[in-house]
Ligand SMILES: Nc1ncnc2c1ncn2[C@@H]1O[C@H](COP(=O)(O)OP(=O)(O)O)[C@@H](O)[C@H]1O
């Protein structure tokens with residue numbers, strides 16, 4: 173099976189998942205999503221109090237080697253067993269997720285475009301942009317509602333690591349993108365991607381490649 177791989181990067185809270193999930197919902201079984209977040213390193217060896225002090229916005233916090241290996245396998249038509257990250261515990265859960273290859277592979281993550289090995293595997297590179305104040309406001313709601321965090325911790329993490337790492341590692345990768353979209357809820361960008369992906373799927377089906 174031949175696949176097209178689309179990478180979606182951008183700051184935390186920019187709307188990457190919103191955009192990616194909308195594409196996934198539209199195309200259903202033709203699309204698989206690989207979340208770089210699931211490749212955050214296991215912290216089982218250190219106590220919880222120490223886990224909350226880790227810099228999760230530095231490239232070293234992620235096991236990108238494993239994601240690159242998995243992405244290569246998916247591209248080669250092989251299934252993978254993806255780790256599943258538990259944000260409330262700041263470590264990997266005991267679950268793994270079997271992911272089967274599909275004609276469209278979406279890969280999503282803040283630091284996706286920071287790694288040349290990942291960039292090399294992407295056919296289309298997208299950067300989702302949003303103002304810093306909107307990103308932090310969205311992150312506060314999301315982290316409280318879905319990631320088991322409190323305000324004090326969110327603010328401290330934002331000021332000590334999230335913000336400085338964003339300007340050091342995430343924002344510079346905007347220049348590596350083929351397409352920069354303003355907000356994950358951008359209907360024009362969504363329509364353009366639907367039409368591009370539909371065209372690619374049609375060509376793959378005509379050539380008998382998917
Ligand atoms: N353009 C937008 N307007 C309002 N809320 C948004 C917008 N984009 C995303 N959100 C909300 O912000 C939160 C974070 O968005 P998400 O897509 O998960 O960001 P990311 O994956 O980049 O961290 C979600 O609750 C989402 O519904």
Ligand SMILES: Nc1ccn([C@@H]2O[C@H](COP(=O)(O)O)[C@@H](O)[C@H]2O)c(=O)n1
Nearest residue numbers: 183184185209212228229259262282334
């Ligand atoms: N244990 C962890 C691991 C990561 N984070 C934060 O997640 C952010 C990336 O995910 P998005 O869905 O927001 O793109 C990143 O900014 C890390 O700070 C965390 O808080 N805890």
